[in-house]
Amino acid sequence: MKEKVxxxxxxxxDTSFCVPYLIEQGYDVVTAFCDTGGVDDEERQYIEDRAxxxxxxEHYNMDAAQEIWDxxxxxxxxxxxxxxxxxxxxxxxxxxxxxxxxxxxxxxxTKHFAHGCTGMGNDQVRFDLTVQALGDYNIIAPIREIQxxxxxxxxYEQEYLKERGFDVRAKTSQYTINENLLGVTVSGSExxxxxxxxxxxxxxxxxxxxxxxxxxxxxxxxEQGVPVAVNGERVSGPELLQKLNSTFGPYGVGRGMYTxxxxxxxxxxxxxxxxxxxxxxxxxxxxxxxVLTNRQNRFKPFVADKWVELVYEGFFYDPLKTDLxxxxxxxxxxxxxxxxLFSDGGLVHAGDVNSEFILRNKGATYAQSADWGxxxxxxxxxxxxxxxxxxxxxx
Numbered sequence: 001m002k003e004k005v006x007x008x009x010x011x012x013x014d015t016s017f018c019v020p021y022l023i024e025q026g027y028d029v030v031t032a033f034c035d036t037g038g039v040d041d042e043e044r045q046y047i048e049d050r051a052x053x054x055x056x057x058e059h060y061n062m063d064a065a066q067e068i069w070d071x072x073x074x075x076x077x078x079x080x081x082x083x084x085x086x087x088x089x090x091x092x093x094x095x096x097x098x099x100x101x102x103x104x105x106x107x108x109x110t111k112h113f114a115h116g117c118t119g120m121g122n123d124q125v126r127f128d129l130t131v132q133a134l135g136d137y138n139i140i141a142p143i144r145e146i147q148x149x150x151x152x153x154x155x156y157e158q159e160y161l162k163e164r165g166f167d168v169r170a171k172t173s174q175y176t177i178n179e180n181l182l183g184v185t186v187s188g189s190e191x192x193x194x195x196x197x198x199x200x201x202x203x204x205x206x207x208x209x210x211x212x213x214x215x216x217x218x219x220x221x222x223e224q225g226v227p228v229a230v231n232g233e234r235v236s237g238p239e240l241l242q243k244l245n246s247t248f249g250p251y252g253v254g255r256g257m258y259t260x261x262x263x264x265x266x267x268x269x270x271x272x273x274x275x276x277x278x279x280x281x282x283x284x285x286x287x288x289x290x291v292l293t294n295r296q297n298r299f300k301p302f303v304a305d306k307w308v309e310l311v312y313e314g315f316f317y318d319p320l321k322t323d324l325x326x327x328x329x330x331x332x333x334x335x336x337x338x339x340x341l342f343s344d345g346g347l348v349h350a351g352d353v354n355s356e357f358i359l360r361n362k363g364a365t366y367a368q369s370a371d372w373g374x375x376x377x378x379x380x381x382x383x384x385x386x387x388x389x390x391x392x393x394x395x
Contacts, residue, residue: 002028005112005140008101008127009033009059011047012176013168014116014143017157019054020164021142022114030108031056034100036093037065037181037238054166060104064096068181069237071096072311073277077284078225078328078335079304083312087258088274088281093180094123095316098130105137113137118153119144122262125314133317154188179203181238183245183254183274197257197271204245204273205255211345216251218244219340219352220283225332227280244276251343254278263313279348283339286350291334291357303327 005022009015009031022029031051035044044061051059072092082088098115105113113131117124124141131137143153150156158168175188184203191197199207221229228234230243248254254275260268289297307324315321337355341348363371370377382389 002026003112004028004030004057004108004110005114006030006032006101006105006108006110007056007114008097008116009047009051009056010116010178011043011050012116013154013157013161014118014176016050016054016166016168017160018114018116018142019051019056020161020166021146022140023055027112029054029056030058030060030104032060032062032101032104034062034064034093034097036068036096037242038093038179038184062100062104064093064100065181065238066236067096068093069241073182073237073241073280074226075307075325075328076277076311077227077280078332079307080281080285080288081301081304081308082281083308084258084260086256087260087272087312088182088254088277089308089311090178090180090182090185090272090274091123091126092182092311092316094126095130095311098127099134102131102134102137111137112140114140114142116143117141119147120262120264120266121268122260122264122312122314125263126316129314130316175201177203181241182277183272185273186271187269191269191271194269201271202255202273204249204275205252206250208252208345211251216247216343216348217340218247218279219338220244220280221338222284222287223336225284225288225328225335227284241276241280244279248275248279248341248343248348249273251275251345251348253343253346253348279341282348282350283341284335286339286353287337287355288335290353291337291355291359292331293359296331300328300331303331 005027007015007018007022007029010033019029019031033044033047039047048059048061072089076089101113105111115127117127124144128139131139146156147153161168175186178185186197186201186203191201219231220227227240230240235243254277255273258270258272262268292300303324307321307328310316310318310321334357336357337353339350340352342351343349361371
């Protein structure tokens with residue numbers, strides 16, 4: 001009997017290539033699609049039909065939208081940091097894709113797991129390290145296997161499929177598009193060539209010429225750092241993020257270009273769009289800055305940056321990540337309240353901030369009034385700067 005291999009399948013060019021390639025290597029191919037919040041019913045059906053067309057003997061659809069909210073969006077929001085202050089970790093769903101796919105391996109009693117990552121980027125690291133952290137499996141990476149022997153990998157894959165009678169979707173022939181609950185990334189074609197992205201790269205956001213003339217507005221409610229409601233309506237996490245995507249996407253919020261240093265040393269360039277996540281970060285930061293002490297606000301970015309770094313580089317299941325999350329949870333005990341966001345286009349801003357935990361002094365208002373005198377202020381400044389003042393006297 002042929003051995004089964006489970007392929008983490010998205011229906012894109014790379015994973016489409018993997019199916020007939022592995023069949024020709026002598027495997028019975030089972031495809032597993034993990035929906036992390038980025039497709040509709042029509043696309044989900046296309047992916048299943050595509051898998052069967054390519055020769056998969058079984059196909060599994062798995063829903064992980066709530067898990068990506070719980071395990072990625074919530075701690076990422078509490079952290080309040082983007083990778084290199086720019087990239088909103090849209091790659092984070094890879095860890096759930098692997099975990100869910102390995103669950104199918106266990107169900108079928110096979111140790112063979114395959115993915116469509118190339119040998120040029122970070123996803124291969126994320127996939128492989130996750131497999132290693134979760135059990136003893138045989139990792140098969142067809143795209144890595146062929147890249148040493150072929151020139152342009154994408155062109156080779158397209159020709160390989162066409163020669164076997166399989167069409168190639170227009171959007172996957174030009175770009176690699178990854179979408180999940182957090183947002184969308186687009187790479188390939190002119191993006192890889194360091195040229196201006198075409199209008200076809202707009203997925204969740206609108207071009208400036210199409211921004212509405214009436215400002216967008218949304219009120220977000222947080223409980224201990226976790227977003228729980230939009231405009232007073234309590235909804236599930238995935239639904240909340242989708243609402244923010246639809247509210248701020250038409251205003252171009254959360255779109256950017258990111259050039260990253262991949263783990264193996266290459267420069268990677270992508271277009272990313274994350275309107276909802278960008279709005280969440282803006283609201284959370286505005287509330288957090290008002291309720292945390294100055295020392296908390298200064299120290300927390302060190303923890304946040306390390307958490308983001310671990311997730312970006314593939315160490316989603318490293319124990320340090322869990323340790324850091326314990327601190328993040330502790331820091332959020334008073335991050336409760338409401339923030340009203342608005343956007344005229346391009347950027348999103350925090351307006352009203354309401355919380356019972358805002359660190360106010362009833363007798364003082366910044367730049368307006370104070371309940372201490374001149375002598376107290378001058379004495380504080382003298383002591384606060386004493387060391388520098390003493391140093392200056394020895395010139």
